[in-house]
Amino acid sequence: MARVFVPYNMRKLAGGKTEVNVPGKTLRELIENLEARFPGMKELIVEDDRLKPGLAAIVGEQPTRQGLMTKLEPETEVHFLPAISGG
Amino acid sequence: MVATRKPATGRPVNGKHNYKVIGTRPIRHDGLDKVTGRAIYGADIKLPGLAHGAVLRSPHAHAIIKKVDTSRAEKLAGVYAVITGADMPKADNREVDLGEGAANLKWASNNVMADDKVNYRGQPVAAVAAVDQNTALQALGLIKVDYEVLPAVRDVREAMAKGAPVILSGLVGDDLGKKVKNTNMARHFRHEFGNLDEGFKKSKLVVEHEYELATVHQGYIEPHNATAQWTADNRVTVWTSTQGAFAARRQIAGILRLDDSRVKVIPLEIGGGFGGKIPVYGEPVAAVLSRKCARPVKLLMDRKAVFESTGPTPGGTVKVKIGVDAKGKMLAADADIRFESGGYPGSPVGAGAMCVFAAYNIPNTRIDGYDIVTNKPKSAAYRAPGSTHVAFATEGVVDEIAEKLGMDKIDFRMMNSAKEGTRRADGPIFPKIGHEECLAAAKNSPHWKSKLVKNGPNGKKRGRGIASGYWFNIGLKSVVTISVNTDGTAALVEGSTDIGGSRASIAMQAAEVLGIPAEDVRPVVVDTESIGYTDVTGGSRTCYATGYAAYNAAQSVVSILKERAAKLWDIKSNDVDFKDGVFFNKSDAELKLTFKQLAKKLDETGGPVSATGSVDLSAAGGGYGIHIADVEVDPETGKTDVLRYTAIQDVGRAIHPSYVEGQIQGGAVQGIGWALNEEYFMDQQGRMSNSSFLDYRMPTTLDLPMIETIVLEVPNPIHPFGVRGVGETPIAPPVATIANALYDAVGVRFRQAPMKPGRVMEALAGKK
Structure with missing residues (x-):
């Protein structure tokens, strides 16, 4: 089970929960399971079968570069945050 | 000193x-x-039949364009083409990923050439291509634009005030997940951890202040420039000063509604960027002019245009409140960050929110970020975008708390410092x-x-x-190819434009692996058709990520050269070792070849040696x-x-x-x-x-x-x-x-x- 930190704008969908434990061997599976449990969440995260432009998924300590294919270790933390730009 | x-x-x-x-x-x-x-910089480009362009910019900060009459300009001798917003392809109203951050193509298109409304003074409303610069400028004076001038919204306070003029009528704001219309607030988001109220309740000292920063420009020396040639086979070549040839290609192709592969971007030397040369400005305009007049067209900005028409870093307000216990341990922190995005949404408020408390370990936090549209040029990145703003506020409050507690300024920061394992206020663990x-x-x-x-x-x-102060530093994609020359030097091909000496630092990482002097690696920065996809020179990623790609390429070169040495010595490549630029036989110390010596034997051992390193890295370490x-x-x-x-x-x-x-x-x-x-x-x-x-x-x-x-x-x-x-x-x-x-x-x-x-x-x- 991954430990998903629910972004503030999705907490209503998650019944006010700030963290949820969700199964999934990959980020794709995890998001499908999130959607099954909290309908409407997927469209806030995924667009055209990939993470929405401008959104980053942090898996463990680092933003993932494998997108929805990212493999998840058990007990991994998952965060959805704005993608960081730079100058 | x-x-x-x-x-x-x-x-x-x-x-x-x-x-x-x-x-x-x-x-x-x-x-x-x-x-x-x-x-060679952008202004140096000369091509056969080159036309010189000029851009007419809005004198008003906020106005409806009622009519643009270009007829007199078109009749002027020496004028090849005149374009307005009507000539621009209708870009999709969708976001594209630029590797770091994203851009909405419709807004990006309107930003380079307004269609029916101008959202800031300096926004392009028409452009001319002519036989020379003077003729182009003369033609601009013959274009008549009828504006309906609207009240200007100059900062975040005016933009958020009740009854403020709405700048983008089609904007649907996102207020903590709720859709909002008739607003200048493009986005309001929040990060929240722990129990903020409880944290402040337990605090013995709470300090709260609001800080305000003016809009500032990156101030690079070289103004923006673009030369474009749209050829009959529907391909576009662009010579430009950019921080990322591939990011420029994606934006240009998106605005022009072409496939990426139909646009070739040739990056020239760059006289500074600091984030301001990630967006495109004149490139799509020069391309549309080129299509219209069937000539290459060159556009150069002057300093006034750079200030008034290209992305500064936003002004805004940052309110910070921090509570500490009697010993000075931080218990709670709250931030309200409001950045002006300029004429279209997209300020670096997300990054600011992620940096605001990044130096400290605080158990209870809340951060609100607002992206607010104003009548200023569309903001762009500027070195650690958003981080300077929030450090001004947080470090001011921290300094005041340390003083009130009578603590040494460094000891107080050390006592509360973030370290490995600290949870950042936006969630992830350091x-x-x-x-x-x-x-x-x-x-x-x-x-x-x-x-x-x-x-x-x-x-x-x-x-x-x-x-x-803190900045994340990013990773992303880079590709490097290294080829060995028979004189024992190496050619290194990369896609990262060199702003601050990155050619040298990337060549040095390859040289370290190859065991040769840095001077023996010759780095070149090439166009989008001559190297694999490479993200922008920005986000402090180039030495890290492109350096990593160079490391990988050099490691592959060493592997191939080990095989060549094995061939010469008639042994297995596993029996060849490599150290400090010398290949040697593990079982016979007398059999050894320097990198230079082995390079001379490429022709007799299998021909040219080259290798490509490719990376897509998650982070560069904050x-x-x-x-x-x-x-x-x-x-x-x-x-x-x-x-x-x-x-x-x-x-x-x-x-x-x-x-x-x-x-x-x-x-x-x-x-x-x-x-x-x-x-x-x-x-x-x-x-x-x-x-x-x-x-x-x-x-x-x-x-x-x-x-x-x-x-x-x-x-x-x-x-x-x-x-x-x-x-x-x-x-x-x-x-x-x-x-x-x-x-x-x-x-x-x-x-x-x-x-x-x-x-x-x-x-x-x-x-x-």
Whole structure:
């Protein structure tokens, strides 16, 4: 089970929960399971079968570069945050 | 002031490693071309049949375009083409991923050429291609535009005020997940951890203040430029000054509704960017002009256009509230960050929100971020975008709390410092970071240990300030190809445009692996058809990610060369070892070949040797900086002089220490300018009143002492040489550092930047 930190704008969908434990061997599976449990969440995260432009998924300590294919270790933390730009 | 720069020798910064090339200071590969004027910049481009373009820009900050009459301009002798918004392809209303961040193509298109409305003064409304520049400019004067002028919204407060004019009628704002219409607020998001109310309730001391920063420009020396040729086979070639040829290609192709592969971007030398040369401006306009007149078209901006039409970093407000217990332990922190995005959504408020408390370990936090549309040029990245703003607020409050508790400024920061395992206020846990090491180095620095005489000559007051700053640093995609020459040198091909000496630092990482001198690796930056996809030179990623790709390519070259040596010695490649540039037979020490010797034998062992390294990296390891400033304030004039300035930074590993120091010094200087002088001075109608370098006052060498640098190496565990990003962190602390120094000097806490003489005089008068 991954430990998903629910972004503030999705907490209503998650019944006010700030963290949820969700199964999934990959980020794709995890998001499908999130959607099954909290309908409407997927469209806030995924667009055209990939993470929405401008959104980053942090898996463990680092933003993932494998997108929805990212493999998840058990007990991994998952965060959805704005993608960081730079100058 | 005596500089503490290291001598330009081959001495490593800390001397703790055994690298042969890394840590030395070779002459940059592109240095001769640049000092002799041979380097080719955008303005140098000449092509057969070249037409010269000019852009008509809106004189109004906010207006509806009722009609554009180009008929007289089109009839002028020597004019090849005139375009308006009607000539631009209708771009999709969708976001595209630029590798770092995203761009909405419709807004990006309107930003380079307005269709029915202008959202800031300087926004393009028409463009001309002509036989020469004078004719093009003359034609602009013949274009008649009817505007319906609307009231201008100049800052976040005006934009959020009840009844404020709505700038983008089609904008649907996102207010914590709720859709909002008829608003200038594009986005309001929140990060929240722990129990904020409980944290403040338990606090013995709570300090809260609002800070305000003016809009400032990156101030790169080279204005934007673009030359484009749209050929009959529906392909577009663009020569331009850009921080990322591939990011430029994606934007140009998106705006022109072409496949990426139909656009070729040739990046030229770049005279500074600092984030401001990631967006495109003239490129799609020159392309549409080129399609219309069937000639290549060149567009050059002047300084006024750079200020008024390209992305500055946003002005805005940052409110920070921090609570501590009786011993000074931080218990709760709250931030409200409001950035102006300019005429279209997309400020760096997301990054600011992620940086605001990144230096500290605080159990209960809430951060609200607002992206707010105003009638100013669309904001762009500027070195650690958003981080300077939030450091100004957080470090001001932190400084005040330390003082109220009677604690040493560094000890207080150290006590609350983030470290490996700390959960950031936006959620993720920090890996190995170097904030504590930077604080320790600051405390131990000659500057901090020195005594400051508080009273200067003629009644001048002196003070010392300190502040922390943080930037993430990013990874992303890079590709490098290395080919071995038979004379024992290597050619290195990369897609990262070289802004701050990255050719040298990337070549050095390859040279280290290949065991040859840095000068024997010849790096070249090529176009989008000559190398694999490479993300922008930005986010402090180039030395890290493109360096990593060079490392991988060089490792592959070494593997191939081991096979060649094995062939020569008739042994298995596993029996060949490689160290310090020498291949040798593991079982016969007398059988050895240097890299140079083996390179001569390529033809007889299988032909050319080349290899490509490709990476897509998650992060570059966040970087911290601590800055210390001594200032002297003249109470007669309000002028502040910086007497001494030290920047301490964890860089992971300094590949080329001179360029690392240069990056740190450059960031500090830009931050000092932001603190003391720089601002977009807007009149009541939303027009910038100081759009020249004469009136927009950036610091020069005459204004500042040598910036002393203390380069710390806390190796980044996820890079083969321990590299972290360097270039952006140093602009995060300066505004806060100067404000804290000013307080120490005159006893007034400044919460508005710039802290210009007039503002200082007002504050001193108020104090009396």
